[in-house]
Amino acid sequence: MPEIKVDDSKCKGCYICIEACPKKCIEISKEFSKSGYYPVKYTGADCIACQQCSRICPDLAIDVYK
Amino acid sequence: MQLLNKRPESLVDMKxxxxxxxxHGIVHRLIAEVMDELDIRNRTIGIAPVGCSVFADKYFNCDMIQGPHGRGPAIATGLKRTTPGAIVFSYQGDGDLSSIGMAEIVHTAIRSENITVIFINNAIYGMTGGQMAPTTLIGQKATTCVYGRDPKLTGNPIKMCELLATIKGAKYLERTSVHTAPNVIxxxxxxxxxxxxxxxxxxFSMVEILSTCPTNWKIDPVKSLKYVNDNMIKVFPLGVYKDSKGGE
Amino acid sequence: MAEKKLMKGNEALAEGAVRAGCRFFAGYPITPQNEVPEYMSWRLPEVGGSFVQAESEVSAINMIYGAAATGVRCMTSSSSPGISLKQEGISYCAGADLPFFYANVVRGGPGLGNIAGAQGDYFQSTRGGGHGDYKVFVMAPDSVNEMANFPRKCYEVAFKYRVPSMVLADGIIGQMMEPVEFKDHEIDVEKLPKLDWNLGIADGREKRIVNSYDLAEGMLEKMVLARLKKYKEIEEKEVMYEEKQLDDAEIIIVAYGTSARVSLAAIKMARDKGIKVGLFRPITLWPYPKKRLSELTDKVKHFLSVEMSTGQMIEDVRLSLNGKAKTYLHSKPGGSIMAAEDVLKTIEAISKKGAKEHATIK
Structure with missing residues (x-):
C-alpha cells in the first residue's frame, strides 16, 4: 500500500501539500512539532503515491513510499 | 516499501x-535533482545572491560562491572563462536580476556566456521586508507602495524573458511556475x-520561475498559489520565449 | 632576459602581469589607463587566457571576483572614478580572502576631475578603499621599468597571504615611454603550486564555499581578526622602500611615483647649492615603511612630503615620525606636476629655517 511519511522536524506547516493532494489524504496534525508548527500527517488511507505533495513541498519534508 | 522521492545528493541534508x-525550497530541490541526473555535481559552481537565498551557498552540495547584489552573471562570466570545464549557474531573485543587476544580465546574454541562470520572480523584495520590485504587479501593495503599485509613478512590471528574447545571444528562455505539482515538473x-x-x-540559458512570497505578500501559502494562478500568470505568461541551438 | 625594450607604462604593466601568470582580465575603458585593456585584449588570447571588455567597472570587478575564486591569476585596471566604482567588489574579494591584482592609474579628482596624472587616491588605496575593515597591498612605481616588474611581486604577495594587491601609478607613469627590462623569467602557469581553497572541478573532494559573510554571533569578528593577523605579518615582512643620498642628509624628502622623480631633480639642484638633502621613497604604500622612517629621525629632523595631492601621504609620514622630527608639505593637487624649481624653493626655505612646520609651502 502506498503511503507518505512526514518529517516533523522539517515541516513548517504551509499546507500547500494538502492543496496539491488529489486524494485529500493529508491533514493537519493536532500536535505541535518541536519547531512550533502544526505539521501535516497522512490520514492513513487512499494514498496513490502520485508524489504531487513531495514535488511541491518546499522543505523536502515528505517521503513517498510504494 | 520503496522510497520514491529520494533526497537529491546535490542538496545538503539540512533544514x-x-x-x-x-x-525557494521547491526550486532548490529541482536544481539539485537536475545536477544529480546529469551527473554534474562534481564540476558545478553555483552563485548565491544577496537576498533570501543568500544561504544557498550552504544548501547546494557543490562548490558555491556568494556575490554582491545583481552581479551573479558577471561572477559567472569570471568563473566560466577561467574554468571552462565547470558548469556554472547563477541563482537570482527579481530585485537582484531585474533591478540592480539589469546591466549584468543583459550583457551576459549579449556575450552569450555559456552559463545557466535561474531567475526567481516573486514580484517583491523578500529579504529586506517587502519593498516594491521592478516585477511588482500593478495595484500590488508593497512597503514602498503602500496603496498599490501605480504605473504613473513607478512604471509597469518588467518582463525579463520578453526583453532578453530580443538579444541574439540569449539561446534559451522559458518562464515557468511552481504553483502546482504539474507546473513543478x-x-x-x-x-x-x-x-x-x-x-x-x-x-546563455535562463529559466524564469514565478514564485510565491507568502510572508511579504501577506497572504497564506495556499492563497499565494492561487495568487500566482489568478494574477501573476496574466502579467507574466508561461512558456518558451526562445529556443535556438548553438552556432546562431 | 636582459633584452631592453622601449615601452609605454601601461603596456609594460600589462605585459608584466601576463609574464607573472595573469590569464584573465576584465576592464572598462577610462583615460589614462586605456592601453592596459587594449594590450590585454590581444595579448591574453596569445597565452591561452581570456579578456572581457565589461559593460561597466562594477561588472568588471565582479568578473574578477569570480575569476579570483577559481585561483587563476587575474587582473583589472582602471583610473580614479572607475576604481571608486570597483570598491564594493574589492571589499568582497578582501572579505572572501581572494587574491587578485589591480592597477589604478590615477587622474585628477574628485568627481570627473581631469585626465592628467595625480596622486589624490592615496587615502583610498592605503586605507582599504571600500567598506569594512580590510587592507590592500599597494605598490607605487616611479618608472616604466617598475610598472613592468611590480605585477609579479603583487601576485606573490596576493597569493601568499590571500589578499588583493594593487599598483598605484599616476597618469604620467602610465603614459610615458622608457626602456624596460623584465627581470624575472616568465611564469609557467601550469607549474604554479596547487591551491587548497579555490573553486572549480571538485572531482570527488568536499564542496568549497567562497563568501564574505557570517551572520552568527561573533563569527564575523573572528574572521576580521584572523585577517588582521595576516595584515600584521604583511606589515612585518613585505615593506619596500628606496633611499637615495641619505648618508649626510639634513633634510629628507619623502615622495613616491612621479613626485619622487621631480624630487630627485630638486635634490640635485639643492646639493649643487650645498644643501644636504636626500630622498626616501616608499615603494609599498601599504604596508608603509613606518619603522625605517622612524629610525631616520635619529639623525635627521626635517622631513618634507612632496605629493601631487593636498597632503595625504604626509599623514603617514607624521604617524611614522611620531613627533620626533618636523614635517613639511609641498603639495601640487588637481592633476598638475610640481616643478623641481618650486620644490627647491621649499627645500631652501626649510634649510634657512624659514619654513613653518606642518605648513603647506608653495
Missing amino acids: MHYCPGCS KTKNAIKKAFKNQIDNVG
Whole structure:
C-alpha cells in the first residue's frame, strides 16, 4: 500500500501539500512539532503515491513510499 | 516499501531557513535533482545572491560562491572563462536580476556566456521586508507602495524573458511556475534543459520561475498559489520565449 | 632576459602581469589607463587566457571576483572614478580572502576631475578603499621599468597571504615611454603550486564555499581578526622602500611615483647649492615603511612630503615620525606636476629655517 511519511522536524506547516493532494489524504496534525508548527500527517488511507505533495513541498519534508 | 522521492545528493541534508510556503525550497530541490541526473555535481559552481537565498551557498552540495547584489552573471562570466570545464549557474531573485543587476544580465546574454541562470520572480523584495520590485504587479501593495503599485509613478512590471528574447545571444528562455505539482515538473524540465544546454555549449540559458512570497505578500501559502494562478500568470505568461541551438 | 625594450607604462604593466601568470582580465575603458585593456585584449588570447571588455567597472570587478575564486591569476585596471566604482567588489574579494591584482592609474579628482596624472587616491588605496575593515597591498612605481616588474611581486604577495594587491601609478607613469627590462623569467602557469581553497572541478573532494559573510554571533569578528593577523605579518615582512643620498642628509624628502622623480631633480639642484638633502621613497604604500622612517629621525629632523595631492601621504609620514622630527608639505593637487624649481624653493626655505612646520609651502 502506498503511503507518505512526514518529517516533523522539517515541516513548517504551509499546507500547500494538502492543496496539491488529489486524494485529500493529508491533514493537519493536532500536535505541535518541536519547531512550533502544526505539521501535516497522512490520514492513513487512499494514498496513490502520485508524489504531487513531495514535488511541491518546499522543505523536502515528505517521503513517498510504494 | 520503496522510497520514491529520494533526497537529491546535490542538496545538503539540512533544514532550510525559508519561510513556510516559500518557493525557494521547491526550486532548490529541482536544481539539485537536475545536477544529480546529469551527473554534474562534481564540476558545478553555483552563485548565491544577496537576498533570501543568500544561504544557498550552504544548501547546494557543490562548490558555491556568494556575490554582491545583481552581479551573479558577471561572477559567472569570471568563473566560466577561467574554468571552462565547470558548469556554472547563477541563482537570482527579481530585485537582484531585474533591478540592480539589469546591466549584468543583459550583457551576459549579449556575450552569450555559456552559463545557466535561474531567475526567481516573486514580484517583491523578500529579504529586506517587502519593498516594491521592478516585477511588482500593478495595484500590488508593497512597503514602498503602500496603496498599490501605480504605473504613473513607478512604471509597469518588467518582463525579463520578453526583453532578453530580443538579444541574439540569449539561446534559451522559458518562464515557468511552481504553483502546482504539474507546473513543478515542467519547471524541472526547463531547468534540466538550461543545464543541458550548457553541457552542450549552446550558450546563455535562463529559466524564469514565478514564485510565491507568502510572508511579504501577506497572504497564506495556499492563497499565494492561487495568487500566482489568478494574477501573476496574466502579467507574466508561461512558456518558451526562445529556443535556438548553438552556432546562431 | 636582459633584452631592453622601449615601452609605454601601461603596456609594460600589462605585459608584466601576463609574464607573472595573469590569464584573465576584465576592464572598462577610462583615460589614462586605456592601453592596459587594449594590450590585454590581444595579448591574453596569445597565452591561452581570456579578456572581457565589461559593460561597466562594477561588472568588471565582479568578473574578477569570480575569476579570483577559481585561483587563476587575474587582473583589472582602471583610473580614479572607475576604481571608486570597483570598491564594493574589492571589499568582497578582501572579505572572501581572494587574491587578485589591480592597477589604478590615477587622474585628477574628485568627481570627473581631469585626465592628467595625480596622486589624490592615496587615502583610498592605503586605507582599504571600500567598506569594512580590510587592507590592500599597494605598490607605487616611479618608472616604466617598475610598472613592468611590480605585477609579479603583487601576485606573490596576493597569493601568499590571500589578499588583493594593487599598483598605484599616476597618469604620467602610465603614459610615458622608457626602456624596460623584465627581470624575472616568465611564469609557467601550469607549474604554479596547487591551491587548497579555490573553486572549480571538485572531482570527488568536499564542496568549497567562497563568501564574505557570517551572520552568527561573533563569527564575523573572528574572521576580521584572523585577517588582521595576516595584515600584521604583511606589515612585518613585505615593506619596500628606496633611499637615495641619505648618508649626510639634513633634510629628507619623502615622495613616491612621479613626485619622487621631480624630487630627485630638486635634490640635485639643492646639493649643487650645498644643501644636504636626500630622498626616501616608499615603494609599498601599504604596508608603509613606518619603522625605517622612524629610525631616520635619529639623525635627521626635517622631513618634507612632496605629493601631487593636498597632503595625504604626509599623514603617514607624521604617524611614522611620531613627533620626533618636523614635517613639511609641498603639495601640487588637481592633476598638475610640481616643478623641481618650486620644490627647491621649499627645500631652501626649510634649510634657512624659514619654513613653518606642518605648513603647506608653495
